[in-house]
Amino acid sequence: MKKTLLIFCLLYFSSLKTYCQNTQTVKGVVIEKDTKLPLIGAAVLVLNSNPQIASSTDLEGKFKLEKVAVGRQTIVVKYLGFNDFIVNNIDVNSAKELVLNIEMEAAFVQGKEIIVVAKQAKDKPLNEMSMISARTFSVEETQRYATSANDVGRMAMGFAGVQPNKDNNNDVVIRGNSPVGVAWRLEGIEIPNPNHFARKGSTGGGISIISGNLLDNSDFSTGAFAAEYGNAFSGVFDLKFRKGNNEKRENTFRAGLLGLDFATEGPLGKKGQASYLINYRYSTLGILNSLGFHVVGKNVTNNYQDLCFNFYLPTAKSGIFTVFGIGGLSKEYQDVLSKDTSIWGGKDDYVTTDFRTKVGTIGATHLKQLGTRGYIKTVVIYGGSNVVFNDDTLSKKLISTPTSIENYSNSRLAISSFINQKINDKHILRCGVIATNIGYGVLNKSFEYNINSLKTNINGKGNTNLLQSYAQLKSKFNAHFTSNIGVHALYLTLNNTYSIEPRIAASYNFGNQKITLAYGLHSQMQPLGNYFTEAINVVGNAFYPNKNLPLTKAQHFVFSYDYLFTENLRIKIEPYYQQLMNVPIGAMHGSTYFILNARGGYATQPMIGKGKGINKGIDLTFEKFYGNHYFYLLSTSIFDSKYQTQTGVWYNTKYNTNYTASILLGGEKPLKNLGALEVGTRMMYLGGQRYSPVNIAASALARETVRDETLPYSLQIPAYWRIDLRIAYRTNKQKFSSQISLDIQNVLGHKNVWQQNYSVSKKELVYRYQQGLIPVISYRIYF
Numbered sequence: 140m141k142k143t144l145l146i147f148c149l150l151y152f153s154s155l156k157t158y159c160q161n162t163q164t165v166k167g168v169v170i171e172k173d174t175k176l177p178l179i180g181a182a183v184l185v186l187n188s189n190p191q192i193a194s195s196t197d198l199e200g201k202f203k204l205e206k207v208a209v210g211r212q213t214i215v216v217k218y219l220g221f222n223d224f225i226v227n228n229i230d231v232n233s234a235k236e237l238v239l240n241i242e243m244e245a246a247f248v249q250g251k252e253i254i255v256v257a258k259q260a261k262d263k264p265l266n267e268m269s270m271i272s273a274r275t276f277s278v279e280e281t282q283r284y285a286t287s288a289n290d291v292g293r294m295a296m297g298f299a300g301v302q303p304n305k306d307n308n309n310d311v312v313i314r315g316n317s318p319v320g321v322a323w324r325l326e327g328i329e330i331p332n333p334n335h336f337a338r339k340g341s342t343g344g345g346i347s348i349i350s351g352n353l354l355d356n357s358d359f360s361t362g363a364f365a366a367e368y369g370n371a372f373s374g375v376f377d378l379k380f381r382k383g384n385n386e387k388r389e390n391t392f393r394a395g396l397l398g399l400d401f402a403t404e405g406p407l408g409k410k411g412q413a414s415y416l417i418n419y420r421y422s423t424l425g426i427l428n429s430l431g432f433h434v435v436g437k438n439v440t441n442n443y444q445d446l447c448f449n450f451y452l453p454t455a456k457s458g459i460f461t462v463f464g465i466g467g468l469s470k471e472y473q474d475v476l477s478k479d480t481s482i483w484g485g486k487d488d489y490v491t492t493d494f495r496t497k498v499g500t501i502g503a504t505h506l507k508q509l510g511t512r513g514y515i516k517t518v519v520i521y522g523g524s525n526v527v528f529n530d531d532t533l534s535k536k537l538i539s540t541p542t543s544i545e546n547y548s549n550s551r552l553a554i555s556s557f558i559n560q561k562i563n564d565k566h567i568l569r570c571g572v573i574a575t576n577i578g579y580g581v582l583n584k585s586f587e588y589n590i591n592s593l594k595t596n597i598n599g600k601g602n603t604n605l606l607q608s609y610a611q612l613k614s615k616f617n618a619h620f621t622s623n624i625g626v627h628a629l630y631l632t633l634n635n636t637y638s639i640e641p642r643i644a645a646s647y648n649f650g651n652q653k654i655t656l657a658y659g660l661h662s663q664m665q666p667l668g669n670y671f672t673e674a675i676n677v678v679g680n681a682f683y684p685n686k687n688l689p690l691t692k693a694q695h696f697v698f699s700y701d702y703l704f705t706e707n708l709r710i711k712i713e714p715y716y717q718q719l720m721n722v723p724i725g726a727m728h729g730s731t732y733f734i735l736n737a738r739g740g741y742a743t744q745p746m747i748g749k750g751k752g753i754n755k756g757i758d759l760t761f762e763k764f765y766g767n768h769y770f771y772l773l774s775t776s777i778f779d780s781k782y783q784t785q786t787g788v789w790y791n792t793k794y795n796t797n798y799t800a801s802i803l804l805g806g807e808k809p810l811k812n813l814g815a816l817e818v819g820t821r822m823m824y825l826g827g828q829r830y831s832p833v834n835i836a837a838s839a840l841a842r843e844t845v846r847d848e849t850l851p852y853s854l855q856i857p858a859y860w861r862i863d864l865r866i867a868y869r870t871n872k873q874k875f876s877s878q879i880s881l882d883i884q885n886v887l888g889h890k891n892v893w894q895q896n897y898s899v900s901k902k903e904l905v906y907r908y909q910q911g912l913i914p915v916i917s918y919r920i921y922f
Contacts, residue, residue: 178243181195182195210809211230228766234871234921236384264360274358275359276357278351290346292309292347298760299711300715304318313374316374319373325380337498338740340668341740344496353380363642363697366611366627382461385405385414442470446464446466464499466499466500468496499524524549525547554574571610576604580600581741597668608628611624627661641658685723688746715757732784736792753780757778775800795852799825813870815869822861824860826855830895863886867880884913890908893906
């Protein structure tokens with residue numbers, strides 16, 4: 140650790156010998172949002188520059204602003220008949236040209252009068268079809284928010300209705316729903332779980348594979364999604380990759396406790412507009428492990444690496460092509476504490492664990508103009524993932540016995556294509572299809588002491604298809620009233636289950652205020668392993684009792700009130716009601732098992748799809764967007780999350796913490812050397828998660844924790860709270876710019892309870908705690 144800190148300090152202070160470059164180039168392209176056509180002659184200017192720095196777009200919608208002062212700048216784009224587009228307080232640094240892709244919205248035309256919207260919320264989603272419970276987020280937010288670690292999952296934990304699941308994981312719990320209900324999309328198509336150390340059947344993991352160096356502004360939705368979003372009922376991350384600089388080669392290097400990170404971008408070829416963007420990261424933990432330093436534990440080795448890329452390939456006649464990809468490998472191995480059996484205590488001392496994950500996706504997109512009013516976009520991907528989790532236990536004679544063997548793999552070949560057509564100035568129609576072929580192999584075996592051998596719990600291999608289609612019509616009836624009516628259809632060939640899902644939203648804008656009302660029916664297939672729970676019939680043959688489980692469905696009702704006090708200050712209130720249906724529950728009479736209480740993984744018992752759930756509550760957001768060198772985001776939620784099984788009784792779900800509150804704030808002080816000192820904090824306070832009481836007698840007999848499932852989730856761990864801190868210092872030099880930062884998670888070291896278990900060695904109930912203080916130092920250089 141001391142050597143690492145010394146290296147960071149030497150790298151940083153050695154940079155102070157260079158001279159400052161106080162200007163940079165800002166360039167980009169301006170297009171119409173509805174048609175993707177370039178806007179010719181749009182005025183682009185740097186606000187409050189003296190003398191005025193301005194430019195206009197050419198025949199391809201391109202612009203270039205030269206000699207823009209380094210530091211925070213605001214870019215304004217104006218075009219007759221369109222709402223002004225403002226990029227506020229964006230950071231211009233000395234080593235990296237700023238490339239902007241700007242999509243402008245046409246102003247409403249009423250008779251001969253053009254009505255221009257004066258103020259628009261800066262968190263308005265990029266997808267114009269998303270009208271409620273959705274917001275855009277920038278790459279800068281994933282860096283600016285304390286302890287976000289360039290991870291969009293951790294960044295989203297500051298938004299209303301969102302709470303963390305566990306400190307060492309980026310799972311997000313949205314409005315009391317299980318993290319399983321979240322979908323990840325990249326470039327407009329669903330992808331496998333893009334996280335290192337992803338558990339089977341889950342949507343999160345230890346840390347995101349997708350580098351912030353590649354991300355462009357993206358969307359995050361938490362309810363009543365637009366019709367194009369399917370196979371999800373809780374939330375959607377809709378991620379976009381940016382294109383690399385097509386005129387100049389630029390590089391970024393970052394060294395920190397999370398990894399060594401290198402990104403490069405530049406033009407492809409001497410002529411044309413093609414570009415590349417590539418990022419590779421290798422875990423610092425892996426390097427330290429190889430040197431004999433074990434940060435996670437003295438008997439634990441931990442390693443991961445990932446690669447992401449995006450190639451932008453425009454053509455003059457055939458449209459715009461891109462080729463993109465992500466891939467990651469992660470491995471964690473825990474050995475026995477010691478071969479000296481006399482010092483063994485708990486289970487972790489005599490069990491070896493091998494946990495490995497692989498995930499990768501490669502894809503291509505094609506966007507082609509359809510006349511002057513529309514375009515067609517097609518995306519094709521091929522990818523998959525593999526999760527291996529094996530446990531062995533050592534006897535006192537040091538004889539190894541496998542206690543758990545798990546191997547889950549899936550592959551997917553998918554194509555998505557949609558047409559976006561601007562019918563006239565009031566109506567936009569978007570229709571699309573998505574076809575996915577899914578290959579799978581699922582295997583779960585566990586050691587049964589009563590038969591003294593491994594028992595197969597889950598076993599399946601083959602492939603299936605998930606087919607989806609959708610249509611949606613967005614209408615602007617006048618300057619105030621907008622609606623979006625759509626439908627989504629989903630069909631799973633594995634067991635011939637389907638869903639037809641109406642979606643509707645309407646909003647009324649009056650001055651700086653807006654009210655929106657939305658309804659949507661959403662469905663999701665079960666994580667694949669759940670269909671292949673193996674059971675033995677009376678004649679000794681294996682069969683799959685869960686093969687015909689229905690799609691889990693959820694009806695969303697959301698109301699939103701949004702008040703924009705000033706350009707940078709707003710309040711949003713969103714009451715909601717969600718009704719869950721067809722949720723898999725335990726098939727045995729009297730069972731209280733509800734699959735959405737599982738943190739991840741697959742069920743190993745017979746189930747039926749007759750469970751119900753209700754999530755209801757209210758989200759409140761009070762936000763000051765970045766301006767005058769500071770920002771803050773105050774969010775809170777009060778909610779209730781319940782479920783019902785065959786017993787007819789309503790129980791608390793695991794995630795029914797009842798309330799959550801988060802405060803994000805930060806600011807920066809510009810310095811004379813064209814750098815800045817940045818300080819930020821995140822404070823979270825939420826009710827504790829629920830848990831079922833421990834059956835002490837049964838636990839002592841089984842030598843592991845056994846819960847009393849007749850009282851499911853009737854107890855609650857103490858309230859969770861923590862304070863995070865971020866300090867960063869950046870500077871701009873002649874040949875490069877740099878930043879050194881320190882993020883401290885749980886800066887006060889508060890011990891938050893994770894769960895209550897039975898200790899075999901102590902023969903009593905004990906609390907297991909979450910992580911304490913975690914410092915993450917990082918040094919980044921652009922050159």
